[in-house]
Amino acid sequence: MEFLGIIEGIKSGNKRALARAITIVENNEENYLELVSKIYLSSGKAHIIGITGSPGTGKSTLVDRVASKLHMDGKSIAIIAIDPSSPFSNGAILGDRIRMSNSQKNPDIFVRSIASRGQVGGLSKSVGNITTLMDVFGYDCILIETVGSGQSEIEIMNLAHTTIVVTAPGLGDEIQAQKSGIMEIANLFVVNKADLPSAEMTANQIQQMLHTESVIKRKKVPVLLTSALEDKGIEDLIEKLEVRWDEINKTGERERIENAHATYKLTESLKEKFLSYIENEILNGAEWNDIFKQVMDRKINPEYAANHLFTRFLKKEADV
Template structure:
């Protein structure tokens, strides 16, 4: 059986089977997965993380495929994390992503993984943070994270990506949605895809107007790029804009600052996951009923019960002894 140390070594050597296995450990939240992330996290930090978000139907997956081909042509190794709202065992949109990105996935310098968000708010999967650490340690210098869509709560990508692309398309009403949802606040680059459709210029003008209102306080003025991803039109300009933003981050000393933000968010996420795990475990034990009855009878309040849950070891049969 492969040890965590052995798998970590293979991942750092770029072994695709090891990368896939490590990502499976991470997504299943196994103890081995947590140990793996701990062991490799310090080995990364060099990858340029690029978030790609936008409403359904704007062509994010097609854009990711075209952008990946362009980045590969420029000599980059590309990791792709496609976050999907469905179960990874049900196919559906994940299978669609695989088909749309087939040309990229066959490239030995590309690794793609679909992650299920399973209802997690923020547009990202709980496994995204650990998966990013795996791809980073594996030496992918460009990591694309495609989120499930753009919305009021789906702004976690800000805490993970160095550069965020907000993708829109004319005629879908998503331009108005983006403005209402505050998505304009998270984008460093705006892509108007399907720009061969009617209304593309109107969408660009609307974006320019909104961005102009806040540009006086910005050191970086987000560019707007028109693309037709299916024909690879405008993709070179998107890649150029991404590289320009990376240069901007380095010149301002902000690239490594983002690493600190990523680390903080990973700690917060790990803490939330541990609390959720302990709660799920507590519900399965007979002592759970003791806590409920104690609070119901006024013997302790809900806060005391919550602390007791956190302080009780799994093997303890009497969860109330911490309060006696």
């Protein structure tokens, strides 16, 4: 399928074209930038929902149930399920589909498994662009399930309109709930595995933590109990998602969120450009080996050495 065919295909609802376009973006194939640039112009309709939380809290199963229910309510749904790549072989086992039996048997729900490919923060570099492709294809809701690597996995808030943090009973005490990072980015909290005995207590602890927060920040984050396994609490969660989507569209909150997203994407892309440029210039520069040896011999502190290299680099740039 050639380039223009793919763009036309995506706009006219050809799933093969969408799947192929995702591969192009994932692999940075030739033309990928042109593809996403063209697609970007028609984007901005879908409700992007991020689902994050520790491994084993039941994210995949929950995503599956939420997707099925949303689909039954007449929404079109796409899922991006991210699993980790091996830092040694770069390979990955993408196994989220095992827990997504409902969505898997429903060809109307588009599921794409993505490997994190060395990216930290729970996403993969291409996820933003993949979301845009699915958005333009016409999906009403795009569910992004993050890797689930732990407390600092907050990248998703730079991509999603709504972030759901999933936890499960027995993962930690109330101090855990007060920690910075992942606990702060939730628009909705879900205590999954509510079929387990201490679920209520976990929900209470989170609620107490949030109460203090809400006094300071003047916003209320709902805490819900679900059992994805027993298909309980899902309708309540869907209702909260719909209420939030309505609310952020009415109050102008959506614009604020998308403003933050755009700022983030633009600065990150710029950083990446600068970084690779500077890396090329400095790592291949004449001084590198010498300075590096001095750092290894403990003659210069690494930060001081970096300052030195950077100053020299700026001077050289100014001379050109």
